[in-house]
Amino acid sequence: MAEAGWYPDPGGAEGRYRYWDGESWSSETSATPGAASSPGGSGSASSSSSAASGASGADPNAPIVVKVADPLDDEPVTEASGWQRVKGPFMIIGIALVTVVALIWALAQVGILGGDDGPASNPTEFCPPVGPGNYSVDPHPNDGRVYGGGLSYPRLGSPWSPPQVDGRVPFGRDVQTQTITIEADYRPGQNWVASILVGELVDGDGFVSPQAGMDMVSRCIVGAFYGDSPVQREDVDARSIVIDGREGYLLEMHLTFDIPGLEAKGETALIAIVATAGNSNSIYYASIPDNAAQYLPVARDLLDQLRVS
Template identity: 70%
Template sequence: MAEAGWYPDPAGGEGYRYWDGDRWSAQTQLRPGGTSAAPGAGHDPSTPIVVKGSSDDDEDEPRAGLWSQVKGPVVIIAIVLVTIIALIWALMQLGVLGNRGPGPSNPTEFCPAVTDGNYSVDPHPRDGRVYGGELSYPQLGAPWSAPTVDGRVPFGRDVQTQTITIEQNYRPGQNWVASVLVGELIDGDGFQSPEAGMDMVARCIVGAFYGDSPVQREDVTRRPMVVDGREAFMLEMHLSFDVRGLQAKGETAIIIIVNTSGSKNSIYYASIPDNAQQYLPTARDLVNQLRVGG
C-alpha cells in the first residue's frame, strides 16, 4: 500500500491529490506539497471545508433581505386591522351597527325638554273618538281610563291618552300602565317626512318614558303605510329593561307618525307591558282605525 503523500490525480485531472494511506483528499494542487505536508494544514481531508460565502450563508442573506422588505408593510397592515376592529366594536356599542337598534341606553341630549306647551289641548269634536293634533281613534271603554292629557311626549302637544294600570305603586306614588295616545308633533328638523322623523322620536320617547333605566331596544317592524289617505310610517319595537320595583321586564311599543297636513305631523303611540299582553291586540287594532281631521 502506498505511503501517505501527494500523487498525480488518479481521476485524471490536473495537479495532485493527497493520499493519507486510506483515502484521497478532496483538494488538489498544481504542485505536490511534499510527502509530509498534508492538505489543509492539519485539516482532516475527509471533513468538508466550509468557505465563507458558501451556499448556506447565501441562503440566509436573501431571507434576511426579504424580511427587511416586507416588515414595514406587514406592520402597517396589522395597525390598520386593529384600528378597524376597534372602530367596529365602538360602533356596535353605540348601536350604529347591528340589527338590534340602539344599545342599552336612553340618550336624550338632542330631545326637547317638556314645556307648558306640551299640555295645551285644542278643541275637538265630541263624537266618541279621542283626538290629538289632527289624528283620532275610537274611544276605548273599560278597563281603559277616560281620555286625559299627557305632557311627556317628546315634540308633542295636544296629546290625549287612555291607560290601564298594570302595576300600582311599584314605587311610592308611581303606577306602571298600558297606554295608547294620539297627539301633534311640533315641526322641526328631521320631520320632513314621517320616516325621517321616526328614529329621533323613537329615541326620545324611550328616554322620556324610561328615565335612567337602561333599555334594550329591538325593532320588530319598520314600514311605510297609509293612514286615511295620508303618508305615514310605522315602527313596532320591543323594549327590555330592569326597573327597580317593577315586575314587568319589557313591553311592546308601537309608534306611527302621520303626515296629517302640509308640514304637520301627528303621532299614535301605544305601549303594552309584557305582563299585560292581552291588551296588545287592541293597540294593534287601533292602527287600522286611525282617522285624520278634527
Template identity: 45%
Template sequence: MANAGWYPDPGGAQGMYRYWDGHAWSAVTTSNPAAPPPSQGLGQGSSPLSGQQSYGAGQQSGTQGGQQPLGYSGQPSAYQAYQQQAGKKRSSGLGWWLGGAAILVVLIIIGVLVIRNLGGSGGLSNPLGGDDPSTNPCPVNTSSSSAAPNHPSDGRVHGGPISYPELGSPWGEPQGDDRVPFGADVQEQEITTEPNYQRDSSWVASVLVAQLIAGDGFYTPKDGVGIVAKCVVGKFYGDNPVQRHDLTSKAMKVDGHDAWYLQSHLTFNIEGLKAKGETMTLLVVSDGATSGLFYSSIPDNAKQYQAPADKALSELTVDK
C-alpha cells in the same frame, strides 16, 4: 429648451432634485425643490448620477469621454418639467386641503355641541327619576295644557287633528298630559300594570293621541316617526339601556291622508320591574296644516292590552 429650475433628479435618486440652469445640470442635489439655485457647480457638465460630479476625458465613470449615459438628452424632459410643476400644485393643494379640513372639524364640533344642548333641554320629566340619558333627541316642548282646544263629547278621544273610539274599562278615563316632549294637545288612556315597582313609581300600558309640535323639524310623517321613536327610547327609560328592534315600518293612509306606521319591540332591564320589554307603536299622519300622532306602549307581561290598542289605531280618523 426647459426653463432653469429644480427638476426630479434625472439620475433616478428618489425624492431628490437637481438644478438645471438652461444649459447644464448642477453638481449638487436637494430634497427641497423650492431651494434657491446653487451658487456653485453649475455649467460643469455634471452627471445625473445621484449628486456625483461627471468625470473628464480618460476617467472611468460608466461613461466615455464625458458623454452622458445612453438615453440622456442633457436637459429636462417635458415629463420631468411636468412633474416639477405638478409637485408645486400638489403642495399648494395640500395646504388648502389641510386648512379646509381644520375648519370642517371645528364646524362639526360646534354642531355637536349645539345638538347636545338642544336635545338635553326641556321635555317630559324622566318617569324613572334618573338623570337624562346619554342620547336624548327630544324636541323642546313649549306648549301648555291650558291651550288645548275643547273637543266634542262624542265618545272618541281627540288629540290634535286625530281621534279614536274611547277604550272602555279597565282603561282609565282620557286625560291630558303636558309633559310629552313631542306633542301638544295630548289625550291619553292608561292601565297600571305594575304599581309601585319602585317607590312612587308605577308602570303602565298606554295609548295616546296628540298634535306634533310645530317647527321641530318634522317635514314628513316618516321623519316625525323617526324622531319620536328616538325620543321615546332616549327619554322614557331614564339611564337604563334600551334595545330597539323594528318589526314593521311602512307608509299608509288614514282617511286619505299620508301617514307612516312603525311598530318596534323594546327590551330593557329596570330594577324592580318585572317587565323586560314592551311593544311600541307609532303613527304620524299629516292633515296638511298639522300632523297628528298616535302612540301606544304595551308591556310584555300585559299583552292582553295589545289588541285594544291595535283596534284603536285601526279606527283612527282625521277630524274634519
C-alpha cells in the same frame, strides 16, 4: 510492495504529498516531504512495521477516498415535529381572529354593526324639553272619542282610565291618553302602565313628511319614557299607511330593558304619524308591556279606527 515514504498525493491534490507507511496512507499531506518526518513517529519504525506486515500492501498509485468531516456531524439533527411546523401559522391565524373579534365588538358598541338594535342608549340631546306647551289641551267634542291634535279614536272602557293630559310626549301638544296600571309602585310613587294616546306634533319641528319625522320622534320617545335605563330596540314593522284619507307612516318596535324593581323586561310600541292638516302632523302612540300582551290587539285595532278631526 512499495517502500514506506512520501509520494505524490494519490487523491490528486496538486503539489501535495502523502505518506505511505507500507500499509496505508496518512491522513495528513505535505508540500515539503523532504523536510517532514513520517507521521506517527520515526521513519525506521514505520519501515519495520511495514516489513512485519507482510504481503498485502496497497498500490501507492491507487486512488483513495478521503472522508471530509461534516462540521454539522457534531450536532445531532432533529427533524421538526408536525406541531412545530404548523404552530407558527396557527399563532398568526389566532392573532388575526382575536383582532377581528375585537374590532367587531367595538363597532357593535358604537352602533355601526348590530342591525336594527343599535347601541343600548336613549339619545335625548336633540329632543325638545318638556314645557308648558306640551300640556295645552284644545276644546274637543264630547262624543265618545278621545281627541288629541288632529286625531281621535273611540274611547276605551274599563280597565282603561278616563282620558287625561300627558305632557311627556316629545314635540307633543294637546295630548290625551288612557292607561292601565300593570305594576303599581315599582318605584315609590311610580306605576308601570299600558298606554294609548293621541296628540299634535308641534309645527316648526322640521318634519317634511310623517316618514321623515318618525326617526326623530321614535328616538325621543324612548329617551323620554325610559329615562336613563338602557333600552334595546328592534323594529318589527315600518311602512307607509293612509289614515282617514291622509298620508301617514307606521312604526312598530319591540323594546327590551332591565329596570330595577320592574317585572316587565320589554314592551311593544306602536307609533303612527299622520299629516293631519297642511304642514301639521299628529301622532298615535301605544305602549303595551310584555306582561300585559292581552291589550296589544286593542292597540292595533285602534289604528283602523283613527279619524282626522
